[in-house]
Amino acid sequence: MIVKICAEPFDPWQETQAHQYSASDMEGKFGATCVFIGTMRDFNEGDDIKGMTLEHYPGMTEKQLEKIVAEASRQWPVIDALVVHRVGDILPNEPIVLVAVWTSHRGDAFDANRYIMEALKSRAPFWKKELLKSQAERWLVKNTDGYL
Amino acid sequence: MIVKICAEPFDPWQETQAHQYSASDMEGKFGATCVFIGTMRDFNEGDDIKGMTLEHYPGMTEKQLEKIVAEASRQWPVIDALVVHRVGDILPNEPIVLVAVWTSHRGDAFDANRYIMEALKSRAPFWKKELLKSQAERWLVKNTDGYL
Amino acid sequence: MSIKVRYFASLKESVGRSEDSLEFAGLTTVSDVWCRANPNKPLPSNSLAAVNMDYVELDSAVKDGDEVAFFPPVTGG
Amino acid sequence: MSIKVRYFASLKESVGRSEDSLEFAGLTTVSDVWCRANPNKPLPSNSLAAVNMDYVELDSAVKDGDEVAFFPPVTGG
Numbered sequence: 001m002i003v004k005i006c007a008e009p010f011d012p013w014q015e016t017q018a019h020q021y022s023a024s025d026m027e028g029k030f031g032a033t034c035v036f037i038g039t040m041r042d043f044n045e046g047d048d049i050k051g052m053t054l055e056h057y058p059g060m061t062e063k064q065l066e067k068i069v070a071e072a073s074r075q076w077p078v079i080d081a082l083v084v085h086r087v088g089d090i091l092p093n094e095p096i097v098l099v100a101v102w103t104s105h106r107g108d109a110f111d112a113n114r115y116i117m118e119a120l121k122s123r124a125p126f127w128k129k130e131l132l133k134s135q136a137e138r139w140l141v142k143n144t145d146g147y148l
Numbered sequence: 149m150i151v152k153i154c155a156e157p158f159d160p161w162q163e164t165q166a167h168q169y170s171a172s173d174m175e176g177k178f179g180a181t182c183v184f185i186g187t188m189r190d191f192n193e194g195d196d197i198k199g200m201t202l203e204h205y206p207g208m209t210e211k212q213l214e215k216i217v218a219e220a221s222r223q224w225p226v227i228d229a230l231v232v233h234r235v236g237d238i239l240p241n242e243p244i245v246l247v248a249v250w251t252s253h254r255g256d257a258f259d260a261n262r263y264i265m266e267a268l269k270s271r272a273p274f275w276k277k278e279l280l281k282s283q284a285e286r287w288l289v290k291n292t293d294g295y296l
Numbered sequence: 297m298s299i300k301v302r303y304f305a306s307l308k309e310s311v312g313r314s315e316d317s318l319e320f321a322g323l324t325t326v327s328d329v330w331c332r333a334n335p336n337k338p339l340p341s342n343s344l345a346a347v348n349m350d351y352v353e354l355d356s357a358v359k360d361g362d363e364v365a366f367f368p369p370v371t372g373g
Numbered sequence: 374m375s376i377k378v379r380y381f382a383s384l385k386e387s388v389g390r391s392e393d394s395l396e397f398a399g400l401t402t403v404s405d406v407w408c409r410a411n412p413n414k415p416l417p418s419n420s421l422a423a424v425n426m427d428y429v430e431l432d433s434a435v436k437d438g439d440e441v442a443f444f445p446p447v448t449g450g
Contacts, residue, residue, distance in 0.1 A: 028190030042176030126449025274372025
């Protein structure tokens with residue numbers, strides 16, 4: 001189980017692949033992998049967005065993410081999990097968050113991944129400030145719920 | 149939306165990355181990507197598995213998969229989707245199926261992906277025959293439900 | 297009329313062939329196609345059937361030129 | 374006792390600094406820490422608080438050496 005905060009752009013496919021290939025004891029043991037990637041869009045609430053700055057609370061962010069992954073692992077039989085989250089200045093089309101979960105069966109992979117994503121969105125201390133095309137800046141006020 | 153049947157081993161990360169990068173009109177437009185990968189395990193129902201042969205019904209398989217993706221796209225606002233499924237002789241640790249879904253919001257990506265996976269498991273004409281370490285062969289009789 | 301019949305997976309192994317070409321006169325259904333092709337063998341109860349690559353019920357009508365397929369429950373993914 | 378106070382995001386901008394070091398005597402709670410550090414400014418109602426990097430309620434006790442943080446609702450992911 002790995003949690004990483006990343007100040008530079010990252011490639012979610014490479015991260016997931018590298019993590020899986022490095023865990024050679026998982027070979028042949030997992031049947032299901034669910035990966036979620038959140039990517040920065042170039043629009044939000046009707047405005048064109050030029051970029052975004054992601055602030056975090058070093059130390060607390062990692063602590064909360066590790067807690068969330070541990071909670072998911074208690075609720076579902078998670079074989080391995082990887083969480084990568086960007087901080088700093090982000091451009092549209094760049095990945096913000098990657099959550100990957102390896103399990104034996106598909107239902108558990110979906111459920112555990114979604115649990116981690118929802119918990120991350122509501123509890124991991126990150127804050128987004130958007131830079132609009134008009135040069136105005138604004139803090140995002142709250143995250144939306146991922147269940148309808 | 150692309151559906152592919154693949155007679156050779158494939159790299160799910162490369163496939164997803166290549167698909168996303170080739171769809172340049174999606175750049176900055178999607179916020180969520182959910183990827184599911186089913187991988188062959190080296191054990192099943194208490195037996196060690198050496199390999200597996202996946203048979204399909206060429207033509208009908210593609211037709212059913214395209215139908216399933218179209219159904220998902222009617223139920224959720226899917227921006228793009230990719231389905232890749234192996235056929236032929238498969239070894240443990242090789243990917244069997246890849247489903248990737250791009251949407252604006254995370255809930256839709258999870259829901260649409262899971263819908264496609266469940267429908268694929270119950271309706272896409274594929275059949276698995278396992279080769280046990282004992283050299284015995286057996287057809288899998290049925291797929292399990294992915295919801296508990 | 298002329299009907300192509302296809303078999304897959306364990307059903308293919310149990311009938312011992314992967315396809316049949318039937319020629320006969322008159323209207324018919326999917327289950328009649330099975331009986332004509334396999335007169336002494338009942339269709340296993342959990343079998344699925346397709347006509348022209350779409351799932352159908354066993355009492356569906358079949359017309360000239362159709363491709364009828366029989367196979368066990370699917371196990372992909 | 375000595376308490377380190379930290380502020381993040383819009384709350385950091387609105388108080389105009391990222392941290393404070395408080396020294397005082399006696400027991401106290403998280404909301405007392407806010408009042409000592411920001412005597413003329415009420416804590417915005419939707420603010421979250423943490424002690425030593427764990428979420429806490431505003432009436433939680435604070436002890437010598439704790440790091441107390443205040444921040445707006447989180448918006449990661």
